[in-house]
Amino acid sequence: MIEFSNVSKRYDNGVMALNNVNIKIEKGEFVFIVGPSGAGKSTFIKSILKEVDATTGKIWVDDVNITRLHRRRVPYLRRKVGVVFQDFRLLPNKTVYENIAYAMEILGTPQRTIRKQVPMILSLVGLSGKGNVYPNQLSGGEQQRVSIARAMINNPPILIADEPTGNLDPETSWEIMKILRTINRRGTTILMATHDKDIVDIMKKRVIALERGGVARDEKIGVYGYDD
Numbered sequence: 294m295i296e297f298s299n300v301s302k303r304y305d306n307g308v309m310a311l312n313n314v315n316i317k318i319e320k321g322e323f324v325f326i327v328g329p330s331g332a333g334k335s336t337f338i339k340s341i342l343k344e345v346d347a348t349t350g351k352i353w354v355d356d357v358n359i360t361r362l363h364r365r366r367v368p369y370l371r372r373k374v375g376v377v378f379q380d381f382r383l384l385p386n387k388t389v390y391e392n393i394a395y396a397m398e399i400l401g402t403p404q405r406t407i408r409k410q411v412p413m414i415l416s417l418v419g420l421s422g423k424g425n426v427y428p429n430q431l432s433g434g435e436q437q438r439v440s441i442a443r444a445m446i447n448n449p450p451i452l453i454a455d456e457p458t459g460n461l462d463p464e465t466s467w468e469i470m471k472i473l474r475t476i477n478r479r480g481t482t483i484l485m486a487t488h489d490k491d492i493v494d495i496m497k498k499r500v501i502a503l504e505r506g507g508v509a510r511d512e513k514i515g516v517y518g519y520d521d
Protein backbone atom coordinates (compact mmCIF):
# COMPACT_ATOMS: atom_id res chain seq x y z
CA MET A 294 0.00 0.00 0.00
CA ILE A 295 2.83 2.38 0.97
CA GLU A 296 6.48 1.57 0.43
CA PHE A 297 9.66 3.56 0.95
CA SER A 298 12.75 2.10 -0.67
CA ASN A 299 16.08 3.69 0.27
CA VAL A 300 14.42 7.10 0.58
CA SER A 301 16.49 10.11 1.61
CA LYS A 302 15.44 13.74 1.71
CA ARG A 303 18.02 16.47 1.86
CA TYR A 304 16.59 19.98 2.15
CA ASP A 305 18.30 22.87 0.37
CA ASN A 306 19.96 23.96 3.62
CA GLY A 307 21.74 20.60 3.79
CA VAL A 308 19.57 19.00 6.51
CA MET A 309 19.08 15.26 5.93
CA ALA A 310 15.47 14.99 7.11
CA LEU A 311 15.14 11.38 5.89
CA ASN A 312 18.14 9.12 5.68
CA ASN A 313 17.83 5.86 3.76
CA VAL A 314 14.33 4.98 4.95
CA ASN A 315 12.94 1.53 4.10
CA ILE A 316 9.35 0.94 5.17
CA LYS A 317 6.52 -1.22 3.88
CA ILE A 318 2.96 -0.65 5.07
CA GLU A 319 0.25 -3.09 4.03
CA LYS A 320 -3.36 -2.33 3.22
CA GLY A 321 -5.50 -1.99 6.33
CA GLU A 322 -2.65 -1.43 8.80
CA PHE A 323 -2.79 1.15 11.60
CA VAL A 324 0.67 2.63 12.08
CA PHE A 325 1.94 5.16 14.59
CA ILE A 326 4.88 7.32 13.54
CA VAL A 327 6.76 8.53 16.60
CA GLY A 328 10.08 10.16 17.31
CA PRO A 329 11.64 13.26 18.84
CA SER A 330 10.99 16.72 17.45
CA GLY A 331 12.89 17.18 14.21
CA ALA A 332 13.22 13.42 13.61
CA GLY A 333 11.62 13.62 10.17
CA LYS A 334 7.98 12.64 10.82
CA SER A 335 6.49 15.59 8.94
CA THR A 336 8.92 15.13 6.07
CA PHE A 337 7.92 11.45 5.92
CA ILE A 338 4.24 12.41 5.72
CA LYS A 339 4.83 15.20 3.22
CA SER A 340 6.71 12.87 0.93
CA ILE A 341 3.72 10.49 0.81
CA LEU A 342 1.59 13.45 -0.29
CA LYS A 343 4.35 14.60 -2.63
CA GLU A 344 4.48 17.94 -0.85
CA VAL A 345 8.22 17.32 -0.73
CA ASP A 346 10.16 15.29 -3.27
CA ALA A 347 12.56 12.61 -2.10
CA THR A 348 16.15 13.39 -3.05
CA THR A 349 16.92 9.71 -3.64
CA GLY A 350 14.99 6.45 -3.40
CA LYS A 351 11.52 5.36 -4.46
CA ILE A 352 8.10 5.75 -2.88
CA TRP A 353 4.99 3.77 -3.82
CA VAL A 354 1.52 4.87 -2.71
CA ASP A 355 -1.38 2.55 -3.55
CA ASP A 356 0.93 0.69 -5.92
CA VAL A 357 1.89 3.81 -7.87
CA ASN A 358 5.52 4.89 -7.92
CA ILE A 359 5.07 8.55 -7.00
CA THR A 360 8.75 9.39 -7.20
CA ARG A 361 8.47 10.32 -10.84
CA LEU A 362 4.81 11.26 -10.80
CA HIS A 363 4.10 14.20 -13.09
CA ARG A 364 2.87 17.36 -11.31
CA ARG A 365 -0.37 17.03 -13.25
CA ARG A 366 -1.02 13.68 -11.59
CA VAL A 367 -0.51 14.88 -8.01
CA PRO A 368 -4.22 15.75 -7.50
CA TYR A 369 -5.06 12.09 -8.28
CA LEU A 370 -2.57 11.00 -5.60
CA ARG A 371 -4.15 13.37 -3.08
CA ARG A 372 -7.57 11.84 -3.70
CA LYS A 373 -6.24 8.54 -2.43
CA VAL A 374 -4.84 10.02 0.77
CA GLY A 375 -7.05 11.84 3.24
CA VAL A 376 -5.23 14.11 5.68
CA VAL A 377 -6.07 15.36 9.16
CA PHE A 378 -4.00 18.00 10.98
CA GLN A 379 -3.52 19.01 14.60
CA ASP A 380 -5.13 22.42 14.00
CA PHE A 381 -8.22 21.10 12.11
CA ARG A 382 -7.89 23.64 9.24
CA LEU A 383 -11.62 24.14 8.74
CA LEU A 384 -12.99 27.09 6.79
CA PRO A 385 -14.43 29.43 9.47
CA ASN A 386 -17.02 31.08 7.21
CA LYS A 387 -18.56 27.81 6.09
CA THR A 388 -20.86 25.55 8.07
CA VAL A 389 -19.91 21.97 8.90
CA TYR A 390 -21.98 20.77 5.94
CA GLU A 391 -20.41 23.37 3.63
CA ASN A 392 -16.87 22.54 4.74
CA ILE A 393 -17.37 18.95 3.63
CA ALA A 394 -19.44 19.79 0.55
CA TYR A 395 -16.83 22.32 -0.58
CA ALA A 396 -14.05 19.74 -0.43
CA MET A 397 -16.21 17.42 -2.55
CA GLU A 398 -16.99 20.20 -5.05
CA ILE A 399 -13.28 20.81 -5.53
CA LEU A 400 -12.96 17.15 -6.50
CA GLY A 401 -15.73 17.62 -9.06
CA THR A 402 -18.35 15.59 -7.19
CA PRO A 403 -21.89 16.07 -8.56
CA GLN A 404 -24.30 17.97 -6.25
CA ARG A 405 -26.62 14.97 -6.10
CA THR A 406 -23.79 12.81 -4.70
CA ILE A 407 -22.74 15.53 -2.28
CA ARG A 408 -26.27 15.82 -0.90
CA LYS A 409 -26.37 12.06 -0.38
CA GLN A 410 -22.89 11.58 1.03
CA VAL A 411 -22.36 14.49 3.44
CA PRO A 412 -25.00 13.19 5.90
CA MET A 413 -23.47 9.71 5.70
CA ILE A 414 -19.98 11.02 6.43
CA LEU A 415 -21.29 13.18 9.28
CA SER A 416 -22.94 10.16 10.82
CA LEU A 417 -19.67 8.18 10.52
CA VAL A 418 -18.00 10.74 12.81
CA GLY A 419 -21.02 11.08 15.12
CA LEU A 420 -21.98 14.59 14.04
CA SER A 421 -25.39 14.04 12.50
CA GLY A 422 -27.45 17.13 13.24
CA LYS A 423 -24.45 19.49 13.39
CA GLY A 424 -24.37 20.23 9.66
CA ASN A 425 -25.67 23.78 9.99
CA VAL A 426 -23.30 25.08 12.67
CA TYR A 427 -20.03 26.95 12.12
CA PRO A 428 -16.67 25.59 13.30
CA ASN A 429 -16.35 28.17 16.10
CA GLN A 430 -19.60 26.86 17.58
CA LEU A 431 -18.02 23.43 18.04
CA SER A 432 -15.68 21.99 20.65
CA GLY A 433 -12.14 21.08 19.59
CA GLY A 434 -13.04 17.42 19.45
CA GLU A 435 -16.06 18.13 17.27
CA GLN A 436 -13.96 20.28 14.94
CA GLN A 437 -11.48 17.45 14.60
CA ARG A 438 -14.33 15.10 13.74
CA VAL A 439 -15.41 17.47 10.97
CA SER A 440 -11.86 17.47 9.69
CA ILE A 441 -11.83 13.65 9.73
CA ALA A 442 -15.15 13.66 7.87
CA ARG A 443 -13.68 15.98 5.26
CA ALA A 444 -10.62 13.74 4.91
CA MET A 445 -12.87 10.72 4.33
CA ILE A 446 -14.79 12.10 1.37
CA ASN A 447 -14.43 9.75 -1.57
CA ASN A 448 -13.49 7.05 0.94
CA PRO A 449 -9.71 7.20 0.35
CA PRO A 450 -7.73 3.98 0.92
CA ILE A 451 -5.23 5.87 3.11
CA LEU A 452 -5.76 8.34 5.95
CA ILE A 453 -2.86 10.31 7.35
CA ALA A 454 -3.31 11.99 10.70
CA ASP A 455 -0.57 14.41 11.72
CA GLU A 456 -0.86 14.82 15.52
CA PRO A 457 -4.68 14.71 15.38
CA THR A 458 -5.00 14.78 19.17
CA GLY A 459 -2.29 17.39 19.77
CA ASN A 460 -4.79 20.13 20.70
CA LEU A 461 -7.24 17.94 22.61
CA ASP A 462 -7.66 16.80 26.21
CA PRO A 463 -7.20 13.07 26.93
CA GLU A 464 -10.90 12.20 26.99
CA THR A 465 -11.60 13.96 23.70
CA SER A 466 -8.45 12.43 22.22
CA TRP A 467 -9.88 8.96 22.91
CA GLU A 468 -13.12 9.87 21.14
CA ILE A 469 -11.04 10.76 18.10
CA MET A 470 -9.07 7.51 18.39
CA LYS A 471 -12.31 5.51 18.48
CA ILE A 472 -13.38 7.13 15.22
CA LEU A 473 -9.99 6.44 13.64
CA ARG A 474 -10.20 2.84 14.80
CA THR A 475 -13.66 2.47 13.24
CA ILE A 476 -12.39 3.93 9.97
CA ASN A 477 -9.42 1.55 10.09
CA ARG A 478 -11.68 -1.44 10.70
CA ARG A 479 -13.66 -0.49 7.60
CA GLY A 480 -10.44 -1.07 5.65
CA THR A 481 -8.67 2.30 5.49
CA THR A 482 -4.93 2.22 6.10
CA ILE A 483 -4.07 4.76 8.81
CA LEU A 484 -0.77 6.48 9.51
CA MET A 485 -0.74 8.67 12.57
CA ALA A 486 2.18 10.82 13.68
CA THR A 487 1.91 11.54 17.37
CA HIS A 488 3.62 12.62 20.58
CA ASP A 489 0.82 11.07 22.68
CA LYS A 490 2.47 8.34 24.74
CA ASP A 491 -0.70 7.01 26.38
CA ILE A 492 -2.51 6.56 23.10
CA VAL A 493 0.38 4.69 21.46
CA ASP A 494 0.96 2.47 24.50
CA ILE A 495 -2.71 1.57 24.92
CA MET A 496 -3.63 1.05 21.24
CA LYS A 497 -1.02 -1.70 20.73
CA LYS A 498 -0.53 -1.03 17.03
CA ARG A 499 2.52 -1.02 14.81
CA VAL A 500 4.98 1.69 15.80
CA ILE A 501 7.64 3.14 13.53
CA ALA A 502 10.09 5.39 15.37
CA LEU A 503 12.10 7.87 13.34
CA GLU A 504 15.26 9.35 14.79
CA ARG A 505 17.56 11.73 12.94
CA GLY A 506 15.82 10.83 9.69
CA GLY A 507 16.27 7.07 10.05
CA VAL A 508 14.05 4.20 11.20
CA ALA A 509 15.15 3.58 14.79
CA ARG A 510 12.41 1.03 15.57
CA ASP A 511 9.67 -0.75 13.65
CA GLU A 512 7.59 -2.91 15.97
CA LYS A 513 4.44 -4.86 15.11
CA ILE A 514 2.87 -4.11 18.49
CA GLY A 515 4.95 -1.21 19.69
CA VAL A 516 5.21 1.36 22.44
CA TYR A 517 5.87 5.08 22.38
CA GLY A 518 9.28 4.65 23.96
CA TYR A 519 10.11 8.26 24.89
CA ASP A 520 9.65 10.19 28.12
CA ASP A 521 8.02 13.37 26.78
Ligand SMILES: Nc1ncnc2c1ncn2[C@@H]1O[C@H](COP(=O)(O)OP(=O)(O)OP(=O)(O)O)[C@@H](O)[C@H]1O
Nearest residue numbers: 304305306308310329330331332333334335336337
Ligand atom coordinates in the same frame (compact mmCIF):
# COMPACT_ATOMS: atom_id res chain seq x y z
N1 LIG B 1 11.48 23.12 4.48
C1 LIG B 1 12.56 22.79 5.18
N2 LIG B 1 13.76 23.32 4.86
C2 LIG B 1 14.86 22.98 5.56
N3 LIG B 1 14.88 22.12 6.61
C3 LIG B 1 13.71 21.58 6.99
C4 LIG B 1 12.49 21.89 6.30
N4 LIG B 1 11.48 21.20 6.91
C5 LIG B 1 12.05 20.50 7.90
N5 LIG B 1 13.38 20.72 7.97
C6 LIG B 1 14.34 20.09 8.90
O1 LIG B 1 14.30 18.70 8.67
C7 LIG B 1 14.38 17.98 9.91
C8 LIG B 1 13.15 17.10 10.07
O2 LIG B 1 12.00 17.93 10.24
P1 LIG B 1 10.51 17.39 10.36
O3 LIG B 1 9.62 18.57 10.40
O4 LIG B 1 10.28 16.37 9.32
O5 LIG B 1 10.56 16.69 11.80
P2 LIG B 1 9.37 16.17 12.77
O6 LIG B 1 9.79 14.84 13.26
O7 LIG B 1 8.09 16.26 12.04
O8 LIG B 1 9.38 17.20 13.96
P3 LIG B 1 8.17 17.64 14.95
O9 LIG B 1 7.88 16.49 15.85
O10 LIG B 1 8.76 18.79 15.69
O11 LIG B 1 7.00 18.04 14.08
C9 LIG B 1 14.51 19.04 11.01
O12 LIG B 1 15.89 19.19 11.27
C10 LIG B 1 13.95 20.29 10.35
O13 LIG B 1 14.56 21.45 10.89
